[in-house]
Amino acid sequence: MKDDPIARVLDDLLKLDDILACMVARRNMISVMPSGEGFKPEVNNIWDSIHRAMDSVFGVIGEYSQIGLGEMEFRLQDHEVLFYVFPDTESALVAIVPALANKGLLEVEMENARREILKIMNPEVKTE
Amino acid sequence: MQELEQIRKPLVDQPTGTLPDASKKKEIPVRPDPDVEAAIGMSRKWDAREAGREVAETAIKKLTRPPDFFVLFSTIHYEKYGGFQELLNGVWDVLPKGTPLIGGTVSGFTNNYGCYTRGTTALAVSSEDMDVAIGYGKNTKRNPKHAAQQCAQMIKEKLKDSTYENKFLLNLISASIMPNIPTIGRRKIVRSGMSTKLLLNLFGFSQYFFQKGYGRDDEVLEELIRYLPEYRMLGGGTIDDGAALRNYQFFNKDVFTNSVVSLGIKTNHRLDVKTTHNMKKTGIEFNITKTSNDGRIIHEINGKPAFSEFIRLLGWPSDFLNEKNWFKTNYFFPLGFRVNKEFEEFSPRLLGGIFGESFITIIRSKDPKTVILTIDGRSLLKAIDDNLNTFPENPAFGLIASCTTRLETMGDKTYRSRDHILQYFGESPFIEFYVGGESTYSPNKGLTFVNMSFNTAVFWNKN
Numbered sequence: 001m002k003d004d005p006i007a008r009v010l011d012d013l014l015k016l017d018d019i020l021a022c023m024v025a026r027r028n029m030i031s032v033m034p035s036g037e038g039f040k041p042e043v044n045n046i047w048d049s050i051h052r053a054m055d056s057v058f059g060v061i062g063e064y065s066q067i068g069l070g071e072m073e074f075r076l077q078d079h080e081v082l083f084y085v086f087p088d089t090e091s092a093l094v095a096i097v098p099a100l101a102n103k104g105l106l107e108v109e110m111e112n113a114r115r116e117i118l119k120i121m122n123p124e125v126k127t128e
Numbered sequence: 129m130q131e132l133e134q135i136r137k138p139l140v141d142q143p144t145g146t147l148p149d150a151s152k153k154k155e156i157p158v159r160p161d162p163d164v165e166a167a168i169g170m171s172r173k174w175d176a177r178e179a180g181r182e183v184a185e186t187a188i189k190k191l192t193r194p195p196d197f198f199v200l201f202s203t204i205h206y207e208k209y210g211g212f213q214e215l216l217n218g219v220w221d222v223l224p225k226g227t228p229l230i231g232g233t234v235s236g237f238t239n240n241y242g243c244y245t246r247g248t249t250a251l252a253v254s255s256e257d258m259d260v261a262i263g264y265g266k267n268t269k270r271n272p273k274h275a276a277q278q279c280a281q282m283i284k285e286k287l288k289d290s291t292y293e294n295k296f297l298l299n300l301i302s303a304s305i306m307p308n309i310p311t312i313g314r315r316k317i318v319r320s321g322m323s324t325k326l327l328l329n330l331f332g333f334s335q336y337f338f339q340k341g342y343g344r345d346d347e348v349l350e351e352l353i354r355y356l357p358e359y360r361m362l363g364g365g366t367i368d369d370g371a372a373l374r375n376y377q378f379f380n381k382d383v384f385t386n387s388v389v390s391l392g393i394k395t396n397h398r399l400d401v402k403t404t405h406n407m408k409k410t411g412i413e414f415n416i417t418k419t420s421n422d423g424r425i426i427h428e429i430n431g432k433p434a435f436s437e438f439i440r441l442l443g444w445p446s447d448f449l450n451e452k453n454w455f456k457t458n459y460f461f462p463l464g465f466r467v468n469k470e471f472e473e474f475s476p477r478l479l480g481g482i483f484g485e486s487f488i489t490i491i492r493s494k495d496p497k498t499v500i501l502t503i504d505g506r507s508l509l510k511a512i513d514d515n516l517n518t519f520p521e522n523p524a525f526g527l528i529a530s531c532t533t534r535l536e537t538m539g540d541k542t543y544r545s546r547d548h549i550l551q552y553f554g555e556s557p558f559i560e561f562y563v564g565g566e567s568t569y570s571p572n573k574g575l576t577f578v579n580m581s582f583n584t585a586v587f588w589n590k591n
Binding site for chain 2: 105106
């Protein structure tokens with residue numbers, strides 16, 4: 001896992017204070033997680049609920065990513081879950097952040113991570 | 129003195145693993161020109177020292193002569209990953225000794241590589257037709273005039289023998305810091321629980337003794353202009369990641385707090401500055417009828433308690449402005465005030481907090497007439513075109529002070545804003561740095577110090 005370049009991108013994201021968890025996932029499956037200690041402890045109490053809700057969102061992503069669905073998000077209790085969809089796939093970069101986080105700043109780094117992962121997945125893809 | 133030739137070799141060996149892939153494939157943006165060379169450096173490394181080295185290396189490796197100045201911006205993250213002194217130490221591991229350096233912390237930046245809210249970037253410029261000086265002044269929140277005078281004197285003294293006609297000043301000023309008031313903490317909205325008078329007294333105490341409070345940037349700027357009225361100026365308030373808890377300024381090898389640092393340039397190169405914001409009036413107008421002595425706290429509007437009257441005018445329920453939706457409400461409905469009473473143009477001013485019925489603002493009220501402004505995403509982008517389309521083409525390089533609210537509002541769509549900037553700059557080096565409280569000044573247009581705006585300083589070649 002430590003040599004996985006996508007995991008390294010996730011490691012970078014998870015170092016940001018307000019990213020409590022991040023992963024590359026699709027419905028019923030987490031494809032890549034950060035290589036280190038996993039998610040931050042704040043997420044533990046709510047992870048089961050968020051995980052169930054995520055699967056429902058992935059149903060929508062699976063249905064609409066082909067026609068350009070780019071991002072989704074939902075708020076559950078004191079957390080928000082951000083989905084950055086990889087174009088034309090059923091997979092997304094997912095991050096769990098506190099509801100009161102400065103989301104605009106996090107979104108910039110989410111977008112950078114999505115672009116980096118896209119390049120890793122398909123080096124020929126031009127993301128800019 | 130460390131020569132450029134000496135530092136070239138490690139550049140080849142230096143791993144660039146944390147730089148975006150694009151920068152590995154792309155040439156470092158540089159403007160080769162017989163008159164002026166400018167280049168952008170960047171690092172995304174987490175370790176402060178390594179990031180400092182990398183940002184300097186990537187900036188200067190394409191210059192054919194040592195830089196005449198180095199402007200450094202960093203996000204707040206390095207505070208936890210080695211500290212800003214280490215960031216500067218890393219820069220000075222590489223930067224030729226004696227290069228004038230200023231900089232500060234920002235919430236993010238856009239440059240020729242992309243958009244970032246973590247990392248560090250720098251502009252290095254070398255020119256045979258440019259004299260450069262840097263200055264600083266401390267304790268801007270306690271005594272802004274004195275700080276500005278000290279800074280202006282340093283610039284003036286060092287550039288007194290320069291014969292170049294075009295003058296420019298970049299000012300980075302420590303922005304407002306939220307005081308930590310007992311029992312209140314750092315909440316932006318305190319509607320009850322402590323008397324407003326007591327709260328405001330504690331705020332004033334914090335301002336003077338701890339220098340945690342208003343940035344007083346406008347007072348610094350007014351004094352700088354008084355001393356250096358013939359300079360064109362670009363300015364921004366150094367900040368953190370939106371929490372407004374701390375910020376830092378860089379001056380050569382030192383890290384400052386609560387200070388102003390300035391870069392003065394005299395040159396043959398053409399240059400100009402401009403502010404745009406593209407805010408629209410909502411049609412809701414009112415008069416500010418009672419403020420604090422310094423004009424930064426608004427107690428009454430239309431002769432009534434400010435908060436209640438404000439939400440009545442907007443038709444909002446009283447609990448609509450809260451900590452959770454503060455950004456969405458406050459940022460999209462700033463107060464509009466006239467920078468100059470002679471003009472009907474209203475510029476945005478953000479609320480910094482609400483204590484009881486009073487509004488805390490960052491920019492002083494000098495004119496009672498106020499309108500509530502609003503904006504949407506398209507208008508945020510149009511402010512860029514409105515600004516850059518006024519300049520001649522083919523810039524040599526540019527610096528852009530943009531309000532952090534633009535970054536926080538646009539989020540990942542900041543890449544669209546960068547596309548608009550690239551339409552003008554193309555391959556020419558530029559940095560858009562995100563600050564709190566931004567300004568331009570020119571002798572013919574005067575001072576514009578506002579929030580939520582897009583402010584440019586563009587340099588061209590001599591001919």
